[in-house]
Amino acid sequence: xxxxxxxxxxxxxxDAGRPGRRGRSGRGGRPAPVGHARERxxxxxxxxxxxxxxxxxxxxxxxxLVYNIWNSFHFDNLSYGNLPHKWVGVQNYTAMFxxxxxxxxxxxxxxxxxxxxxxxxxxxxxxxxxxxRKFRGRGFLRAAVLVPWAVPTVVSAMLWKTMFxxxxxxxxxxxxxFHPAWASLSxxxxxxxxxxxxxxxxxxxxxxxxxxxxxxxGLQVIPNDVYxxxxxxxxxxxxxxxxxxxxxxxxxxxxxxxxxxxxxxxVFDVIYIMTGGGPGNSTxxxxxxxxxxxxxxxxxxxxxxxxxxxxxxxxxVSFVYVRAFRPQT
Amino acid sequence: xxxxxxxxxxRGRAGMTALSIAVAAFTAITAAACSSSxxxxxxxxxSSSxxxxxxxxxxQTIVFAESGLxxxxxxxxxxxxxxxxxxxNIKVTIxxxxxxxxxxxxxxxxxxxTGSSTPDVFESDVTYPAKFAQAGWVMPxxxxxxxxSQYFPHEVAAGTFxxxxxxxxxxxxxxxxxxxxxxxxxxxxxxxxxxSDAQAALKADKxxxxxxAFEAAKYEGAIxxxxxxxxxxxxxxxxxxxxxxxxxxxxxxxxxxxxxxxIAPTAVxxxxxxxxxxxxxxxxxxxxxxxPFVEAQPAAAAVKGHIGYIPFPAGTGGxxxxxxxxxxxxxxxxSAHAQAAWKLIQYLCSAPVEVARAIATGDPPSLPxxxxxxxxxxxxxxxxxxxxxxxxxxxxxxxxxxxVSADLQTLFSAVYANSSSxxxxxxxxxxxxxxxxxxxxxxxx
Numbered sequence: 001x002x003x004x005x006x007x008x009x010x011x012x013x014x015d016a017g018r019p020g021r022r023g024r025s026g027r028g029g030r031p032a033p034v035g036h037a038r039e040r041x042x043x044x045x046x047x048x049x050x051x052x053x054x055x056x057x058x059x060x061x062x063x064x065l066v067y068n069i070w071n072s073f074h075f076d077n078l079s080y081g082n083l084p085h086k087w088v089g090v091q092n093y094t095a096m097f098x099x100x101x102x103x104x105x106x107x108x109x110x111x112x113x114x115x116x117x118x119x120x121x122x123x124x125x126x127x128x129x130x131x132x133r134k135f136r137g138r139g140f141l142r143a144a145v146l147v148p149w150a151v152p153t154v155v156s157a158m159l160w161k162t163m164f165x166x167x168x169x170x171x172x173x174x175x176x177x178f179h180p181a182w183a184s185l186s187x188x189x190x191x192x193x194x195x196x197x198x199x200x201x202x203x204x205x206x207x208x209x210x211x212x213x214x215x216x217x218g219l220q221v222i223p224n225d226v227y228x229x230x231x232x233x234x235x236x237x238x239x240x241x242x243x244x245x246x247x248x249x250x251x252x253x254x255x256x257x258x259x260x261x262x263x264x265x266x267v268f269d270v271i272y273i274m275t276g277g278g279p280g281n282s283t284x285x286x287x288x289x290x291x292x293x294x295x296x297x298x299x300x301x302x303x304x305x306x307x308x309x310x311x312x313x314x315x316x317v318s319f320v321y322v323r324a325f326r327p328q329t
Numbered sequence: 330x331x332x333x334x335x336x337x338x339x340r341g342r343a344g345m346t347a348l349s350i351a352v353a354a355f356t357a358i359t360a361a362a363c364s365s366s367x368x369x370x371x372x373x374x375x376s377s378s379x380x381x382x383x384x385x386x387x388x389q390t391i392v393f394a395e396s397g398l399x400x401x402x403x404x405x406x407x408x409x410x411x412x413x414x415x416x417x418n419i420k421v422t423i424x425x426x427x428x429x430x431x432x433x434x435x436x437x438x439x440x441x442x443t444g445s446s447t448p449d450v451f452e453s454d455v456t457y458p459a460k461f462a463q464a465g466w467v468m469p470x471x472x473x474x475x476x477x478s479q480y481f482p483h484e485v486a487a488g489t490f491x492x493x494x495x496x497x498x499x500x501x502x503x504x505x506x507x508x509x510x511x512x513x514x515x516x517x518x519x520x521x522x523x524x525s526d527a528q529a530a531l532k533a534d535k536x537x538x539x540x541x542a543f544e545a546a547k548y549e550g551a552i553x554x555x556x557x558x559x560x561x562x563x564x565x566x567x568x569x570x571x572x573x574x575x576x577x578x579x580x581x582x583x584x585x586x587x588x589x590x591x592i593a594p595t596a597v598x599x600x601x602x603x604x605x606x607x608x609x610x611x612x613x614x615x616x617x618x619x620x621p622f623v624e625a626q627p628a629a630a631a632v633k634g635h636i637g638y639i640p641f642p643a644g645t646g647g648x649x650x651x652x653x654x655x656x657x658x659x660x661x662x663x664s665a666h667a668q669a670a671w672k673l674i675q676y677l678c679s680a681p682v683e684v685a686r687a688i689a690t691g692d693p694p695s696l697p698x699x700x701x702x703x704x705x706x707x708x709x710x711x712x713x714x715x716x717x718x719x720x721x722x723x724x725x726x727x728x729x730x731x732x733v734s735a736d737l738q739t740l741f742s743a744v745y746a747n748s749s750s751x752x753x754x755x756x757x758x759x760x761x762x763x764x765x766x767x768x769x770x771x772x773x774x
Contacts, residue, residue, distance in 0.1 A: 078442050079464045079728065166596045189546055189598030190746050278547035279598065280743025295435055296731050 065311070072304035079298045092305040101281065102289060102306065109285045112199075113264040119204050120260055121253070124211035129245075131212070132219045142216070149209040157273035160202035164188055164274075188275050192282040195275050199283060203270050207263070211256045218252020219245070254325030261321065262314050286310055390420040391666045393673065394437065394448035396428050404689045412676045419669045424448055430549070434731075441466035441661070449664040450673055453496050453657045455487040455723060456549075456730050461659065462490040463728030468660040470494045473671050480678075480695050483653050487723040495659055497678050498695030500686065502654035503717035504557045506642070507609055507617045511635040512537075520561055520582055520644045523616060527592040530615035536631070540592030542605045542614040543583065547742035550601050552734060554618045555741060556652035556722055558583060563646040568725045568733045568768035572761035575647070580744055580753040588748045592616075598745045620654055621717075624710040625691035638713040640720045653721040655695065687711065693718070725768070732767045736760060 075088050096102050131142055163169040164187040176183035187194045230240045268287035271277060277284035294303035397405045409421045426433045437451060461467040471493060477485045480498045488496035512530040517523045527540025544550035556566055564575025586593040602619055609617035612629040624636060640649035658677060660670045676682060683694035688707040693714045700715045727733060740760045744752045
């Protein structure tokens with residue numbers, strides 16, 4: 001802001017040491033060759049600086065994406081290598097939209113995303129508020145709480161699969177203390193509801209710390225003066241939380257929401273490990289279905305259409321978040 | 330201002346220099362990667378100058394992809410060493426792929442899709458040959474004048490697609506019914522007797538946790554455990570029409586074992602063969618449906634020496650049941666060393682080598698002639714395995730089998746999670762046309 005204000009004053013301090021501007025004024029408005037060359041050189045330097053990253057991004061992101069789009073309009077089943085890679089128009093998309101399996105997977109993915117985000121944010125906010133308070137061992141707790149997030153998802157999913165095992169897991173052992181019938185509950189594979197509960201527990205266990213740490217960072221930059229002012233104005237804890245904490249937590253919250261929503265929309269590994277999409281197809285999400293179409297059916301045409309829809313969905317959600325959390329001027 | 334300008338210029342030059350170095354380094358790395366990649370690609374097709382090609386003196390190196398780890402891997406290495414000694418002109422490089430079947434298949438497919446000539450020889454699950462043959466990735470074995478009649482016919486059938494043999498039986502894993510001979514004095518002769526024996530055993534021995542353990546997790550094993558039971562009820566697994574009374578009765582029986590007879594816990598819905606083996610070997614199950622490897626595993630004292638292994642007993646209108654598992658060997662259609670690859674397959678699938686492997690690893694031979702006194706002396710349970718091999722039914726030989734398998738896994742998994750008594754019949758009726766469509770799909774046509 002300050003820099004912009006300075007630059008807005010012609011001949012002001014912001015112009016100091018700018019040969020281009022000096023040159024322009026010195027030559028009656030005509031661009032000075034020396035300054036112009038410098039600007040070109042600076043621009044070129046800028047382009048060159050970003051070039052390696054840009055090339056890398058194009059190679060690993062843009063190229064696969066464009067190739068995937070291309071594939072999605074073709075017949076491309078690798079199990080039929082002898083058949084031509086022919087143009088089929090929107091046939092793969094039509095097949096996908098007509099597929100009840102895809103529609104169900106979309107519904108499940110959206111529901112999973114909403115539930116897991118609500119769970120994560122509510123619990124993580126509580127955790128962050130707690131860790132924001134001063135108490136003995138706070139530093140240790142802040143470090144320890146990150147451990148689940150540092151564990152790879154595949155490992156944490158395997159861990160929870162074992163914990164939910166009715167024979168060797170601790171969950172049934174723990175629940176047996178409350179009710180004898182809960183001593184041998186089968187969580188994965190035998191019940192749709194219990195399978196989802198197990199997935200939510202495993203997913204939240206891993207991701208809540210991440211959200212909590214982001215929110216904690218957001219809490220730490222809220223000045224105490226604001227709380228002080230609210231207190232002087234007679235605000236109680238809840239009013240102060242609603243009117244001060246939450247609004248000032250918006251930037252941190254938006255970051256956490258964008259990250260977690262995209263992760264949840266693309267959820268795959270925890271489901272692949274814990275339920276394999278079962279019982280039946282009841283825990284199959286879009287990414288899982290896309291994986292099956294690519295890997296099991298080796299259908300890169302329809303698989304391409306499915307994964308592109310995921311990209312579109314992710315972009316749409318990101319756009320909505322960015323609009324919703326745009327800084328208010 | 331002048332100094333500021335010169336600093337900027339100097340910084341600019343320094344920046345440009347640093348940038349030039351960075352760009353040059355990046356370009357060099359990329360170029361090196363490309364050149365390395367292209368050179369390795371060039372080397373792969375088995376050209377004469379490559380490591381996999383013919384060297385001086387006509388020697389050649391072939392690549393053998395397999396999934397064996399531990400004892401199996403060691404035994405393969407031992408056999409390869411002996412093969413190389415017997416064939417000094419052929420060197421074999423073993424490429425150990427993932428033991429996870431999905432990952433294993435994906436790696437092989439990537440090689441085939443890119444047109445790689447390696448691996449020259451590869452291990453294939455009994456369900457892959459039809460798919461590989463349809464895709465043109467595997468070499469027909471017709472030119473090698475194979476005498477397939479020497480092998481168990483069910484596994485030969487699994488390697489045959491459109492009347493052409495594409496894969497050789499390497500070892501043959503029939504799935505059957507295990508029972509505790511100390512608890513069940515005479516082997517059951519009907520599915521109903523399995524239920525009554527299991528219930529009686531549960532009453533008699535309080536250390537048992539279940540009467541029957543079987544694979545009901547959502548994975549391929551759920552299909553083989555179903556197939557083990559299927560023919561006993563007169564069922565056959567034809568994917569173009571799965572909704573048959575026999576199939577409904579077989580799945581219904583497994584479902585009822587959980588919800589009606591209460592001889593199997595709901596926990597089976599998460600069990601694969603490892604957990605099933607663990608339950609049986611630990612002495613927690615009176616019966617279990619599993620592969621021959623169970624007999625070679627350490628067992629609790631109560632179980633040791635009290636293991637019976639039989640085809641699943643037939644019900645009315647059925648025949649004793651067993652499902653075919655096992656591994657085959659095939660040659661990459663793009664291999665530049667087909668003759669050498671075939672020599673290796675012949676060697677690995679010969680009786681003495683299969684016997685040595687069976688004794689060391691428990692992998693049952695695919696040759697009936699390999700079931701010799703020598704083998705029985707080392708591991709008497711192979712007598713049971715040979716009997717089971719006479720009944721073992723292959724899974725559908727279909728190029729779309731993996732899709733069919735995914736459909737069936739979903740169907741079975743849904744049924745095992747549904748306590749309704751009509752779950753099996755409803756599921757088969759609902760999925761019949763979708764499975765038939767996936768089985769007969771000829772995309773792009």
